Amino acid sequence: MSSSSSSSLLATWHAHGARPFARKLTERLRAEFALKDLGSLHYFLGIEVVRRTDGFFLHQRKYAHELLDSAGMLNCEPAATRVDTKSKLFATDGSLATDTSSYRSIVGALQYLTLTRPELQYAIQQVCLHMHAPRDPHWATVKRILRYIRGTMDFGLSLHASTATDIVAYSDAHWAGCPDTRHSMSGNCVYFGPSLISWSSKQQPTVSRSSAEAEYRAVANAVAEVSWLRQLLVDLSCPVAKAIVVYCDNISAVYLSANPVALGHIRVLHVPTSQ
Template identity: 60%
Template sequence: MAYILLYVDDIILTTSSDDLRKFIMMLLASEFAMKDLGPLSYFLGIAVTRHTGGIFLCQKNYAAEIIDRVGMSSCKSSAPLVDTKQKLSVSSGVPLEDPTHYRSLAGALQYLTFTRPDISYVVQQICLHMHAPKTKHMNALKRILRYLQGTLHFGLHLYPSSISSLTSYTDADWGGCPDTRRSTSGYCVFLGDNLISWSSKRQHTLSRSSAEAEYRG
């Protein structure tokens, strides 16, 4: 069995045996100009570190570049991102002079959630306002960056596991959006002991109770 992950001209190849890997690389090299970079260590901004228990995926450098883009490299880190206040509204503050800058940062943070499930919810909240960002939306975005400043070393651990079953967890608020009264669903999926999928998303329809919101989630 072999898996190939291809993005433009960057390739990750993993196989069930070393002989199969060499055979596939020989076939590819006969058709395309290729270079073997050895064991996976870096791919599209994601650093891969092997340890005795498995592998660790981290986007530390990518996160630092986002913070530096805003000129916040020397900022103090903020407290953990806990949802204790009312969610952002479309009327929060005054319109930004340069909404393109906000959209660029929000998009960059979306890519960072590939290895940072801890920021999925708050990034989803700021991305809801990319069409017309206001000053309070930018303040919320910068709070995420201050949180990242103190957690650059965070990432995703993957371990060998004897468990092959899928386990899912899901939850939802009720009418949390102050503008539409729609609810927000969140889920995470584990394969054995490893977190492999997660999401936070506003529901498409209105729910008349918390039970209905959780059922839709």
């Protein structure tokens, strides 16, 4: 569970009308600890909060500006896309980078930007795979990500106020996506009502022998995530009444995911790739 998941969930839950509970919780905490009410949230750990009539908008424009400035790319030419989808990053392509410490520092800083920029998750995860021995092509990919950020400084995450408490997840996998290890990639995103609250893109720890196996592993990760979220909402006195739906585009993985124990709580359904 990423920090982006829990922070976004709490903000969304607050937008769903949890103010009375928040006031009661604050009063109980004040009875035990010395607290200072700082008022409405506007800025927290590099995340800026803009209140709207329909919810919140979270962004990291200031953080992105500082990141580009430290990388010496504040005035770079913006890029329209994050990565070149037609090529893959190999571990041994090109020459070893001369400044590995800067690579690790910038890539590490980029990871924090994914708290409000889920569309960067996959691209940044790819360059993270080469932190131990970055090469020139890896540096070029990092610079392309920074150029994309330069042109999308105002992007962020919208959390919508809604009475809906249903949880819907989407899962996918890229079989043997890593050109070096042939490990597959797993990806998922989770919606709480109309708001995106959790997202993930990571390499699977073992080699999958088929696309169905890779997709099943991805579904298992998504189910673990939504199960955690369901229990968190119960602890927050906001139980989920409906069954959680996890969508997958692989029919074999859907059949493999049939589990009588989870019947009534989690349903894995098929969704066509074209949708």
